Amino acid sequence: MTLLEGRGLSKRFGGVTALDQVSFSVEEGTIVALIGPNGAGKTTLFNLVAGALKPDAGQILFAGEEITGLTANVTCRRGLARTFQVTRPFATMTCLENVAVAVVNSPRSRANGTWRLSAHECLKAVGLGDLAHIEARHLNVVQKKRLEIARALATRPKLLMLDEVLGGLNTQEIGQAVDFIRSLRDEHHLTVFWIEHVMGAIMQAAEKIIVLDQGRRLMEGSPEEVVKDSRVIQAYLGD
Amino acid sequence: MTDRRFFVILFVAVGLLSLLPLGLGVYHLHVMIVSLFYVMMASSWNLLAGYTGQVSFAHAAFAGIGAYTSGILAAKFGLNPWIGVFIGTILAALIGLGMGILCLRMGGIYLSLTTLGFSEILRIVITNEYEITRGTMGLQVPGLVADYSKPAYFYIMLGGAMLTLIVLYKLIYSDIGLNFRAVQNDERAAASLGVDVVRMRVLAFTVSSALAGMAGGLYGHYLLLITPEIPSLDQQFLVLSMTVIGGMGSFLGPIIGAISLEIFSEYIRAYGEYHVLVFGLVALVVARFAPNGLMGLAEHRLRGRRKASRTVSAAAG
Ligand SMILES: Nc1ncnc2c1ncn2[C@@H]1O[C@H](COP(=O)(O)OP(=O)(O)OP(=O)(O)O)[C@@H](O)[C@H]1O
Ligand SMILES: [Mg+2]
Numbered sequence: 001m002t003l004l005e006g007r008g009l010s011k012r013f014g015g016v017t018a019l020d021q022v023s024f025s026v027e028e029g030t031i032v033a034l035i036g037p038n039g040a041g042k043t044t045l046f047n048l049v050a051g052a053l054k055p056d057a058g059q060i061l062f063a064g065e066e067i068t069g070l071t072a073n074v075t076c077r078r079g080l081a082r083t084f085q086v087t088r089p090f091a092t093m094t095c096l097e098n099v100a101v102a103v104v105n106s107p108r109s110r111a112n113g114t115w116r117l118s119a120h121e122c123l124k125a126v127g128l129g130d131l132a133h134i135e136a137r138h139l140n141v142v143q144k145k146r147l148e149i150a151r152a153l154a155t156r157p158k159l160l161m162l163d164e165v166l167g168g169l170n171t172q173e174i175g176q177a178v179d180f181i182r183s184l185r186d187e188h189h190l191t192v193f194w195i196e197h198v199m200g201a202i203m204q205a206a207e208k209i210i211v212l213d214q215g216r217r218l219m220e221g222s223p224e225e226v227v228k229d230s231r232v233i234q235a236y237l238g239d
Numbered sequence: 240m241t242d243r244r245f246f247v248i249l250f251v252a253v254g255l256l257s258l259l260p261l262g263l264g265v266y267h268l269h270v271m272i273v274s275l276f277y278v279m280m281a282s283s284w285n286l287l288a289g290y291t292g293q294v295s296f297a298h299a300a301f302a303g304i305g306a307y308t309s310g311i312l313a314a315k316f317g318l319n320p321w322i323g324v325f326i327g328t329i330l331a332a333l334i335g336l337g338m339g340i341l342c343l344r345m346g347g348i349y350l351s352l353t354t355l356g357f358s359e360i361l362r363i364v365i366t367n368e369y370e371i372t373r374g375t376m377g378l379q380v381p382g383l384v385a386d387y388s389k390p391a392y393f394y395i396m397l398g399g400a401m402l403t404l405i406v407l408y409k410l411i412y413s414d415i416g417l418n419f420r421a422v423q424n425d426e427r428a429a430a431s432l433g434v435d436v437v438r439m440r441v442l443a444f445t446v447s448s449a450l451a452g453m454a455g456g457l458y459g460h461y462l463l464l465i466t467p468e469i470p471s472l473d474q475q476f477l478v479l480s481m482t483v484i485g486g487m488g489s490f491l492g493p494i495i496g497a498i499s500l501e502i503f504s505e506y507i508r509a510y511g512e513y514h515v516l517v518f519g520l521v522a523l524v525v526a527r528f529a530p531n532g533l534m535g536l537a538e539h540r541l542r543g544r545r546k547a548s549r550t551v552s553a554a555a556g
Contacts, residue, residue: 050431072430082431090424101421104414105433151432 002061003028003159003191004049004080009058011044018044020215021058026159031185031192033202035226036212037235042195043085045212046161049193050082051075063158077107081157083148085164085195089136095147096132099123102154122150126180142168153184160184162194166201174198178205203227211235245408253401260390268389274501275396276458279403281481281493283450286407288479289488290416291443292423293343296475297354300361301331301448302455303470309456310380310465311371320383324456331452332445339441350444358472365467377466380459392461399457403450404494410446411490419443423488473515477504480518484525486534495533 004026011019019041026032034042047053049060051072060068067075081102090098099119123129126146131139136147145165152160162181166174178201184190196202202209202223209226211218213235219226226232259271284298308330309323318326338357342349365372372378384391410416418439421429426436459465468474477500485496504514529535 052427052431072427073433073435076431076433084428084431088425088428088431090421090428092424093420097417097420101417101429101434102432104417151428155432 001028002026003063004193005061006045006049007059007061009045009048009060010056011041011048011053012056017215019048019055022212022215022217023058024210024217024220026191026193027208028191029185029189030207031181031194031205033206033209034193034195034212035197035199035202035209036218039214040212041215042212043163046082046163046193046195049075050080050161073105076155076157077105079156079158080161081152081155081159082161083145083152083163083165087141087144087148089139089144089147091137092135094133094135095123095128095139095150096120098136098147099150099154102151106155119154122154125153126150157190159191159193162192162196164195164197166196166198174201177201181205199227242412245412249401249404253397256397257394260393265389268393270502270505272389272393272396272461274498275393275400276454276461277478277481277497277501278400278494279396279454280451280478281485281497282403282407282490283447283454284478285482285487285493286410286419286450287443287447288482289492290411290419290423291440293440293444294351295354295444295447296351296472297338297357297361298447298451298478299472299474300354300358300470301335301451302458302474303361303365303467304331304334305452305455306459306465306469307365307372307378308452310378310459313460314378314380315371320381320460324383324453324460327456328449328453331455332449335445335448336441339444343440343444344437350440358470358475361470362467362472365470372465372467375467377464379464382463383457383460387463396457396461399453403454406446406450408490415439415442476519477515480515480522482532483522484518484532486532487530489531489534489538492532492534499533 002025006022006024009019009022036042048055051070054069059066062078062080096119099122103119123132126149128146128150149165166177169177181192182205185192206223209223210220211226211232218231218235219229260268287293287295305327308327309320312318312323313320342353366374383395418434421434422436422439430436455469481496481500482493486492500518507514525532
């Protein structure tokens with residue numbers, strides 16, 4: 001079943017066409033990667049889907065309902081969570097409080113009334129359990145990315161949208177991160193939509209890859225198909 | 240801070256302050272009454288500026304709305320002043336709500352501009368509607384108690400301040416307070432986690448305006464003469480200075496700032512009415528070099544143990 005679908009999405013910033021008639025779909029229970037050279041429009045696509053920006057044209061459907069133009073807080077409540085490529089922690093709040101914001105606003109995690117426990121669980125899941133009471137401004141870049149993921153998980157999403165979360169990790173840590181993201185899908189039945197530059201990780205984890213180039217959808221296919229595609233190679237080398 | 244600790248500290252402080260009328264003369268009691276008015280004003284302004292990062296220049300104007308509403312109802316229509324204060328509070332809340340809905344969708348700077356304009360319009364209206372407000376002459380209003388006495392007003396203002404602080408505490412240390420701080424830190428991130436940013440700002444503005452309305456209403460019936468001084472921009476900048484110097488975004492900061500600046504201004508009053516200007520300049524320097532004010536400096540000294548325990552309990556309570 002299709003969980004997320006974009007139809008003919010376009011977005012311009014002044015003279016720059018960041019996205020041009022892009023259509024795509026993300027099937028429920030899969031890990032779908034979104035790749036492309038710098039400035040291809042990947043983050044812009046996330047911003048449109050999550051409601052941070054409104055598209056100039058096109059439609060977005062989530063779980064069978066149209067969500068085009070809904071604001072970010074509404075899409076979040078519908079079950080769509082995203083991380084920010086340039087992290088946006090609540091600097092003067094502790095890690096636990098950062099995650100608690102997501103928990104208290106989630107119609108799903110509120111049900112059992114034990115949000116503090118669940119906020120802790122989310123922090124522990126990303127390995128920040130020991131830093132729960134540290135103010136977020138003291139975290140390093142890698143830890144801030146983890147906090148982004150913890151907050152997103154704490155909203156109890158159906159769809160998790162990750163924007164370059166592996167930056168700054170070594171090979172071994174990347175392996176662990178990939179295992180973690182897979183486990184989210186396998187054990188918690190999350191659907192993952194994932195922007196990443198680290199191709200090794202994508203090749204291991206993704207069932208499907210969507211390639212953007214200069215605001216257009218270049219191709220879509222399995223990891224094997226994508227690496228063999230001459231247009232993709234061209235887009236990356238020509239960049 | 241845990242609930243228990245807050246209420247223990249509050250009740251001990253109120254208990255000790257209750258003894259003041261026994262030892263203080265009429266003049267010093269007056270200074271304390273005015274201080275309590277500013278405690279209400281600065282603390283409620285802090286909810287807005289310190290916890291959601293929006294600057295309103297109409298806080299004194301809302302105090303004026305409270306004061307004039309209650310004053311006019313009592314002086315012209317013979318309404319019981321207590322009911323008048325209540326109505327003034329509600330009216331301030333409603334106007335705050337309306338203004339919030341109109342301009343907070345567009346962002347914080349619009350609130351600052353709108354409230355600045357609103358303050359000025361209100362001043363002009365009050366000054367010109369002589370028939371109703373007695374303009375700069377001032378409107379004579381009845382008191383809140385049958386027999387005027389400073390101790391009675393001291394206890395009334397103490398009660399008002401206590402109520403204000405309890406409301407603020409309950410709000411700040413709730414899920415809503417958590418959302419306020421998230422909005423102040425980063426509204427886009429807050430929205431992405433499900434926070435309704437506009438609603439949070441409107442809520443903070445409404446509550447803050449209502450509390451200013453109540454403070455103004457009580458204060459007007461203490462002064463017995465309501466003048467455009469109450470909703471003036473002078474007054475606004477005094478409240479701003481008290482909050483900034485005391486420590487914006489900390490619960491205790493505005494309380495310390497209000498009491499110390501009011502007492503201090505009594506001392507320098509002899510040198511003319513420049514105190515607002517002086518405080519404004521001090522507030523500018525503080526904002527630049529010690530953005531967390533006196534409380535920030537104090538906390539800096541006690542850093543480590545104290546700070547850790549404060550943030551931990553904030554998360555837990
Ligand atoms: N808010 C904005 N205002 C103006 N231009 C923007 C804005 N956001 C993105 N752009 C432009 O749109 C284009 C696509 O940017 P986007 O951030 O979506 O690329 P990306 O694929 O995420 O790149 P990267 O891999 O570097 O993160 C770029 O040319 C960028 O400069
Ligand atoms: Mg990007």
